[in-house]
Amino acid sequence: MKVLKFGGTSVGSSKNINNVINILENYSKNDTIACVVSAVGGITDKLLLAGKQAQNKEQQYIDTFNLIKDIHFNIINELNLGNSSSIISFVDEKLSALKSLLDGIFLINELSPKTSDKLVSFGELLSSYIIAETMKNRGISADSKNSQELIITNSNFTKAEVKYDLTNKNIQDYFNSATQKITILPGFISKSKLGEQTTLGRGGSDFTAAIVAAALKVEQLEIWTDVSGMFTTNPKLVKQAYPIEKISYQEAMELSHFGAKVLYPPTVQPVLDLNIPIHIKNTLEPEAAGTVISNDEAPVNGSVVKGISNISNIALLTLEGSGMVGIPGFSKRLFETLSQEKINVILITQASSEHSICLGIDEKDADLAKSAIDATFENEIQLHKINPIIVETGLSIIALVGDNMKNHQGISGKMFSALGRNNINIRAIAQGASEKNISTVIAEKDVKKALNTLHEQFFESRTKQLNVFITGVGNVGEKLVEQIKQQRKYLKENLKINLRIAGLSNSRKMIFNEDGIELSDWKEQLENGEQASLDGFFEKTKSLNLRNSIFVDVTANKDVASLYEKYLRQSIGVVACNKIACSSDYDNYKLLKRLSLKYNAPFLFETNVGAGLPIMDTLNNLVASGDKVTSIHAVLSGSLNFVFNNFNDTNKFYDIVKQAAAEGYTEPDPRIDLSGVDVARKILILARESGVEMNLEDIENTPFLSEAGLKSDSVDDFYQTLIEDEAHYQALYTSAKAKDCQLKYVAQFNNGKASVSLQEIPSDHPFYNLKGSDNIVMFYTNRYANQPMIIKGAGAGADVTASGLFADIIRIGNN
Numbered sequence: 001m002k003v004l005k006f007g008g009t010s011v012g013s014s015k016n017i018n019n020v021i022n023i024l025e026n027y028s029k030n031d032t033i034a035c036v037v038s039a040v041g042g043i044t045d046k047l048l049l050a051g052k053q054a055q056n057k058e059q060q061y062i063d064t065f066n067l068i069k070d071i072h073f074n075i076i077n078e079l080n081l082g083n084s085s086s087i088i089s090f091v092d093e094k095l096s097a098l099k100s101l102l103d104g105i106f107l108i109n110e111l112s113p114k115t116s117d118k119l120v121s122f123g124e125l126l127s128s129y130i131i132a133e134t135m136k137n138r139g140i141s142a143d144s145k146n147s148q149e150l151i152i153t154n155s156n157f158t159k160a161e162v163k164y165d166l167t168n169k170n171i172q173d174y175f176n177s178a179t180q181k182i183t184i185l186p187g188f189i190s191k192s193k194l195g196e197q198t199t200l201g202r203g204g205s206d207f208t209a210a211i212v213a214a215a216l217k218v219e220q221l222e223i224w225t226d227v228s229g230m231f232t233t234n235p236k237l238v239k240q241a242y243p244i245e246k247i248s249y250q251e252a253m254e255l256s257h258f259g260a261k262v263l264y265p266p267t268v269q270p271v272l273d274l275n276i277p278i279h280i281k282n283t284l285e286p287e288a289a290g291t292v293i294s295n296d297e298a299p300v301n302g303s304v305v306k307g308i309s310n311i312s313n314i315a316l317l318t319l320e321g322s323g324m325v326g327i328p329g330f331s332k333r334l335f336e337t338l339s340q341e342k343i344n345v346i347l348i349t350q351a352s353s354e355h356s357i358c359l360g361i362d363e364k365d366a367d368l369a370k371s372a373i374d375a376t377f378e379n380e381i382q383l384h385k386i387n388p389i390i391v392e393t394g395l396s397i398i399a400l401v402g403d404n405m406k407n408h409q410g411i412s413g414k415m416f417s418a419l420g421r422n423n424i425n426i427r428a429i430a431q432g433a434s435e436k437n438i439s440t441v442i443a444e445k446d447v448k449k450a451l452n453t454l455h456e457q458f459f460e461s462r463t464k465q466l467n468v469f470i471t472g473v474g475n476v477g478e479k480l481v482e483q484i485k486q487q488r489k490y491l492k493e494n495l496k497i498n499l500r501i502a503g504l505s506n507s508r509k510m511i512f513n514e515d516g517i518e519l520s521d522w523k524e525q526l527e528n529g530e531q532a533s534l535d536g537f538f539e540k541t542k543s544l545n546l547r548n549s550i551f552v553d554v555t556a557n558k559d560v561a562s563l564y565e566k567y568l569r570q571s572i573g574v575v576a577c578n579k580i581a582c583s584s585d586y587d588n589y590k591l592l593k594r595l596s597l598k599y600n601a602p603f604l605f606e607t608n609v610g611a612g613l614p615i616m617d618t619l620n621n622l623v624a625s626g627d628k629v630t631s632i633h634a635v636l637s638g639s640l641n642f643v644f645n646n647f648n649d650t651n652k653f654y655d656i657v658k659q660a661a662a663e664g665y666t667e668p669d670p671r672i673d674l675s676g677v678d679v680a681r682k683i684l685i686l687a688r689e690s691g692v693e694m695n696l697e698d699i700e701n702t703p704f705l706s707e708a709g710l711k712s713d714s715v716d717d718f719y720q721t722l723i724e725d726e727a728h729y730q731a732l733y734t735s736a737k738a739k740d741c742q743l744k745y746v747a748q749f750n751n752g753k754a755s756v757s758l759q760e761i762p763s764d765h766p767f768y769n770l771k772g773s774d775n776i777v778m779f780y781t782n783r784y785a786n787q788p789m790i791i792k793g794a795g796a797g798a799d800v801t802a803s804g805l806f807a808d809i810i811r812i813g814n815n
Contacts, residue, residue: 012041039123124186203264229291323385423571638796
């Protein structure tokens with residue numbers, strides 16, 4: 001004998017019903033089958049809606065009834081039963097009774113629990129009859145049996161309690177005498193000892209199947225639904241979730257209680273004592289393995305956490321006050337009050353100080369709970385012994401579940417640190433001594449991020465997902481996108497980093513995709529994106545609320561830099577080649593560094609100095625290891641180095657600057673480079689990272705541009721001055737050549753002071769042979785006092801700058 005149950009989705013259409021029939025027919029070749037079915041998907045909700053509409057004197061109940069009628073007759077016709085007068089007659093009779101019941105509710109505008117049970121029973125009665133008659137019509141040995149004749153309950157309407165002695169005898173007697181191979185039973189419905197129609201409450205069809213399985217002492221109960229078992233977490237919110245092969249009864253009940261809707265906890269009880277396994281299967285994928293729930297020891301498979309679940313729409317009630325400390329009876333009165341109002345408590349936490357008690361309840365009960373509790377403690381509130389009850393809404397409970405968690409240290413620590421790294425604030429914590437469940441209350445808006453974060457932490461082979469949002473996709477930004485596209489597979493396979501670009505923006509358009517933008521045609525997508533705005537990009541990045549989010553600034557825009565504070569406060573990491581933020585007012589620079597630590601949001605800006613060269617990383621390692629920087633000598637402008645390495649008495653200064661701009665070595669406004677401001681910002685950043693408090697105005701900047709160039713009003717005007725003042729620039733070159741020197745734009749930091757200037761470098765100096773757009777930095781420190789630490793290499797260009805940004809992103813992934 002086998003007992004199977006099919007849920008509403010499994011019988012929600014003629015196509016799905018045919019799948020059910022095929023499964024049952026195959027099973028019946030070797031076994032006798034008891035099959036419990038739910039109402040057609042969505043029908044129970046529609047029945048309750050029609051009843052509520054009728055109660056409220058809303059004529060729309062007729063439209064809802066007609067919709068229920070149409071759904072059933074459409075299924076009948078699609079199953080080729082439309083020519084059977086007996087089937088049509090039975091269904092018409094049931095629907096007429098339903099219509100009469102609704103008319104009665106409308107007339108007296110009352111919907112009692114007793115009437116509600118009678119109302120919703122029509123769903124299962126109709127579905128079970130239609131399925132059984134379809135099978136008989138196809139020559140299959142099948143019949144239907146009304147579960148109301150088998151399952152006997154008390155008169156507690158909407159959630160009746162089963163009388164097992166009578167029920168078990170009825171089930172055993174019926175199946176001992178039944179001759180058909182397949183018996184179709186309506187789930188959810190029952191009758192009281194007085195003959196009144198009752199229901200078994202939420203998840204009642206599962207309950208029906210478990211009652212039948214226990215009464216017949218079958219080897220296994222199969223529950224067929226629309227998913228392939230119980231998943232590690234909600235697969236609709238976490239795409240990496242996968243079915244759990246084996247799980248214990250206790251783990252299944254914990255997961256079910258905390259939102260895993262595949263199974264309803266009371267389902268387990270009838271089969272639990274008899275140790276009858278429950279097999280969760282997928283009607284749409286019958287070959288899938290599914291999940292087996294039993295008392296057998298399940299393999300751990302690397303993770304002691306079996307699943308992560310959640311309950312939404314939670315309200316947190318806090319009763320607190322100094323008058324509670326050491327006074328017995330507060331908890332008793334609190335819980336009695338909620339019990340009298342039939343309010344279920346989902347979570348409880350109390351500090352050892354006894355100063356406060358926190359309770360998690362369904363949000364819909366929050367107002368009733370507050371008024372009842374405030375009334376109970378009215379005297380204490382007036383005497384200021386306790387405060388009026390505090391109610392917080394918009395919350396959810398996230399729960400880690402696993403029988404073996406109690407035998408492993410650090411599970412809670414991993415959970416809380418993973419949530420903390422992603423700016424997910426924990427409002428309350430509950431953990432029993434059995435340690436099978438660790439529950440936390442968080443904001444509803446953070447649920448998806450929390451589930452993904454914890455699933456990555458406990459189930460995903462140490463693969464870390466990074467979600468990158470890039471502003472600025474010009475020369476450098478485009479190279480960065482292409483590098484990410486090229487290296488994604490390598491990163492995933494070798495570094496266990498799943499790098500996705502979730503947002504892209506230029507000055508005109510922006511696009512987003514929380515599952516990652518497809519990079520094969522990102523330019524076309526961006527061209528067709530929504531109107532770009534800096535605040536809009538931030539708000540969208542924040543609202544997506546993805547774990548391990550990183551904002552990448554590939555601009556030289558002051559307004560973009562001003563938003564770093566907002567990103568860091570949301571625990572969104574910042575990677576920047578934009579130097580403006582780190583060379584802004586010292587207080588702002590320190591604020592950004594503090595926010596990075598406070599909100600555990602990385603703030604990396606390696607490309608601020610030397611493009612892709614590891615200058616910042618080297619400096620930070622020196623300082624962290626206890627060394628002290630005493631002096632820095634550097635050529636930090638790849639663009640200026642390119643200009644002066646190519647400028648001579650056979651070409652024009654204007655032409656070389658134009659070439660540098662065309663090859664991407666200068667900023668869009670070359671005055672930023674040629675005025676020395678860019679280099680001044682770089683030496684300022686190095687000085688600050690060395691531990692010195694300094695602002696941009698503290699740096700001595702000796703300009704080499706002509707007076708007209710310094711005063712130019714626009715980029716075009718500036719280029720015109722280069723043409724007009726060619727003699728000025730030739731004079732600079734001639735002076736250096738006469739001394740056998742090279743012109744280099746040098747930044748220096750000594751004894752707390754910094755300067756930038758164009759210098760004539762002699763042939764025996766390390767800077768003399770610096771070619772192309774290369775940079776060089778010499779660090780003199782306490783450890784490198786006589787021979788400096790030298791870093792040298794390409795210091796400008798789109799590819800190397802993009803690679804520097806990419807390296808910062810990977811650093812975040814590796815940490």
